[in-house]
Amino acid sequence: xxxxxxxxxxxxxxxxxxxxxxxxxxxxxxxxxxxxxxxxxxxxxxxxxxxxxxxxxxxxxxxxxxxxxxxxxxxxxxxxxxxxxxxxxxxxxxxxxxxxxxxxxxxxxxxxxxxxxxxxxxxxxxxxxxxxxxxxxxxxxxxxxxxxxxxxxxxxxxxxxxxxxxxxxxxxxxxxxxxxxxxxxxxxxxxxxxxxxxxxxxxxxxxxxxxxxxxxxxxxxxxxxxxxxxxxxxxxxxxxxxxxxxxxxxxxxxxxxxxxxxxxxxxxxxxxxxxxxxxxxxxxxxxxxxxxxxxxxxxxxxxxxxxxxxxxxxxxxxxxxxxxxxxxxxxxxxxxxxxxxxxxxxx
Amino acid sequence: xxxxxxxxxxxxxxxxxxxxxxxxxxxxxxxxxxxxxxxxxxxxxxxxxxxxxxxxxxxxxxxxxxxxxxxxxxxxxxxxxxxxxxxxxxxxxxxxxxxxxxxxxxxxxxxxxxxxxxxxxxxxxxxx
Numbered sequence: 001x002x003x004x005x006x007x008x009x010x011x012x013x014x015x016x017x018x019x020x021x022x023x024x025x026x027x028x029x030x031x032x033x034x035x036x037x038x039x040x041x042x043x044x045x046x047x048x049x050x051x052x053x054x055x056x057x058x059x060x061x062x063x064x065x066x067x068x069x070x071x072x073x074x075x076x077x078x079x080x081x082x083x084x085x086x087x088x089x090x091x092x093x094x095x096x097x098x099x100x101x102x103x104x105x106x107x108x109x110x111x112x113x114x115x116x117x118x119x120x121x122x123x124x125x126x127x128x129x130x131x132x133x134x135x136x137x138x139x140x141x142x143x144x145x146x147x148x149x150x151x152x153x154x155x156x157x158x159x160x161x162x163x164x165x166x167x168x169x170x171x172x173x174x175x176x177x178x179x180x181x182x183x184x185x186x187x188x189x190x191x192x193x194x195x196x197x198x199x200x201x202x203x204x205x206x207x208x209x210x211x212x213x214x215x216x217x218x219x220x221x222x223x224x225x226x227x228x229x230x231x232x233x234x235x236x237x238x239x240x241x242x243x244x245x246x247x248x249x250x251x252x253x254x255x256x257x258x259x260x261x262x263x264x265x266x267x268x269x270x271x272x273x274x275x276x277x278x279x280x281x282x283x284x285x286x287x288x289x290x291x292x293x294x295x296x297x298x299x300x301x302x303x304x305x306x307x308x309x310x311x312x313x314x315x316x317x318x319x320x321x322x323x324x325x326x327x328x329x330x331x332x333x334x335x336x337x338x339x340x341x342x343x344x345x346x347x
Numbered sequence: 348x349x350x351x352x353x354x355x356x357x358x359x360x361x362x363x364x365x366x367x368x369x370x371x372x373x374x375x376x377x378x379x380x381x382x383x384x385x386x387x388x389x390x391x392x393x394x395x396x397x398x399x400x401x402x403x404x405x406x407x408x409x410x411x412x413x414x415x416x417x418x419x420x421x422x423x424x425x426x427x428x429x430x431x432x433x434x435x436x437x438x439x440x441x442x443x444x445x446x447x448x449x450x451x452x453x454x455x456x457x458x459x460x461x462x463x464x465x466x467x468x469x470x471x472x473x474x475x
Contacts (some may be wrong), residue, residue, distance in 0.1 A: 004441055057354040148459040150368035152377035159459060182460075183405060238403040241458045246379035252368040253376050261399060293356060319418055 005203070008217035012225050015266050015275055023267030031101045033267040033274075034247055035256040043068040048281025053289045060311035069108075072300065085301040099297055106132050128201065135194035139223075141165050141187035142230075161188035182234055192227040195220055206250050219285055222276050229269040239263045263289055380453035381408045388443040395424065395432050395439070406462070409436065436464065445471050 022029040070081020085094045098104045107130040110122040145165060147158045166183035198222045202212045233239045242258040244266055250257040278287070292298070300306075325332070325339055332339050363370075394401050396408065410432040415421045424434045433439050444450045447470040454463060 042365075049361065053354065053358050053361075057351050147368065151371050151374065152457070155371070156461045240399075240403045240405060241460075242379050242402070242454045245458055246377075248374070249377040253372050254369075255376060260381065261402070263403075287448065289361070293354070321405060 002203075002209070004212060004214045005217040008221050009215050011202065011218060012221040012272070016229070016272060020264050020268040020272030021192060023264040030258050030262070030267060033271050034258050034262075035251065036043075037274040038251055041277040045277040045280055048278075049286070049289060052281050052286055053293070056290070056293050056321055059298075061100060061295050061311045062309040062312055064299055064303050065295050066301045067296040068301050072304070074304075086303045087300055087305065092298060097300055098291070099294075100291055103132050103136070105127060105297075117339060124173075128196070130207065131194045131197040131201070134190050134302070135198060138187040138191035138194060142185075142191055142227075145185065145187065149245045150252055152245075152249060171278070178294075185234075188231050192231065195223050195227065200225070217278070219276070219283060222272060222279070226269060226276065227271045229265060233263070233265055233269060235266060237263070239266050365445050377457075382453055382459050383446055383449035385443060385446050385450075387445075391443055394443075395430075409440075409464075411437075434466055441468075441470070441472060446472065 023033050063158040070084030071078060072085045073080045073087035080087065081096050082091050083098065086095055095104075107126070109125045109128050112115045112121060113121050115121045130342050141161055144158060144161045146155050148162065151158065162185075165185050165187050167186070199217070202208050202216060202220075240261050240263070243262050246259045247257065247262065254296075276285075320338075325341065328341060329339055329341070333343070396404075401408075412424060415424075417433050422434050424432045426432065441447070447465075451462075451464075454460075
């Protein structure tokens with residue numbers, strides 16, 4: 001029991017119930033949860049996201065703080081780690097692509113342990129990377145799949161993802177759990193499993209639990225709630241999909257309507273998504289934009305070749321020795337002090 | 348920061364991608380499709396279950412029917428009103444809804460659902 005995750009869990013449950021109970025009250029509140037909140041959410045998401053990124057863009061980078069994970073470019077006979085310590089744009093692009101598409105930093109995750117005696121060991125901890133990779137790609141597939149509700153006609157890449165993602169039948173204790181006819185989407189189940197792992201990791205690893213805040217648990221619970229309500233609607237308590245698409249299409253074509261007969265569970269699902277979108281720009285979830293702007297990754301490790309000038313530096317007025325000598329040369333000669341330039345040479 | 352231009356390009360790409368549904372559907376309206384009932388379906392007035400249930404749950408019902416017929420050999424379905432029906436897609440469902448293109452397909456296409464009924468069954472067994 002820990003107040004950080006209890007607060008987040010209760011917050012998500014309350015948010016769910018607000019929308020679930022509210023939408024069951026009739027068309028008035030359905031308009032709030034089905035029209036007003038989605039528009040508000042997408043607006044706040046885009047504006048907040050852009051503001052945050054532009055704020056980062058305005059921030060100066062005082063130092064070349066790239067992390068060097070290999071040999072820097074040096075003498076020609078010393079082999080450079082071209083991706084781990086890139087010295088040119090190409091290498092930086094390769095490093096960023098690996099970071100963004102493969103979450104390479106998480107792959108380096110190690111766990112320290114004192115093993116029988118005073119020997120500290122580091123062991124590869126691969127499961128964070130596996131779960132994070134599964135989570136992000138499953139989330140991506142889920143988002144793309146949902147475009148079938150947002151487009152008419154449905155573009156071919158959406159149907160392609162749907163086909164890749166779905167398999168037709170899963171008979172689990174068949175009479176008790178009827179999940180036969182709508183195809184099973186792997187992404188939904190993988191998303192839920194991965195987010196559950198990421199949560200349990202925070203609960204069961206003492207070091208991770210120690211650094212976990214409510215702001216770490218809240219998005220996990222929120223995504224869990226979204227995935228659970230979505231899975232529940234698809235496989236167990238069926239909803240009228242055609243009316244739901246009518247509602248969504250009304251939103252994206254700016255002719256909002258609330259068709260009849262949409263289950264309150266759908267409004268709860270939609271509301272949790274809206275909360276996620278509104279919460280997004282003000283939270284740790286901004287790592288979506290931030291990963292592109294991480295100076296430890298997107299700068300070249302060429303500190304010996306190129307001088308990085310701190311943009312904060314104001315122009316300092318300098319008076320060099322040569323200028324000093326020009327000012328006082330005659331007096332210096334008179335006093336018998338050595339000078340670098342003799343006045344005769346000037347003439 | 349000197350990379351401001353690159354960041355602006357990235358932000359522009361982000362906004363374009365996120366607003367995809369808005370500009371993709373620009374100038375189009377996509378109302379829910381109208382399903383056409385055959386005269387026979389109109390005359391029958393009610394389906395095997397209430398319309399609201401059929402709209403959302405028909406696939407579940409068909410799945411249960413298939414399971415009951417194929418695994419249990421039970422061919423009779425009794426609905427909550429006590430009316431009995433033969434559990435058969437071809438002989439019961441398609442008897443009234445013989446217009447699959449105007450009935451089944453319209454909603455399935457709209458929601459991008461591709462049921463595999465027609466892998467085995469023919470769409471209009473009576474050729475009406």
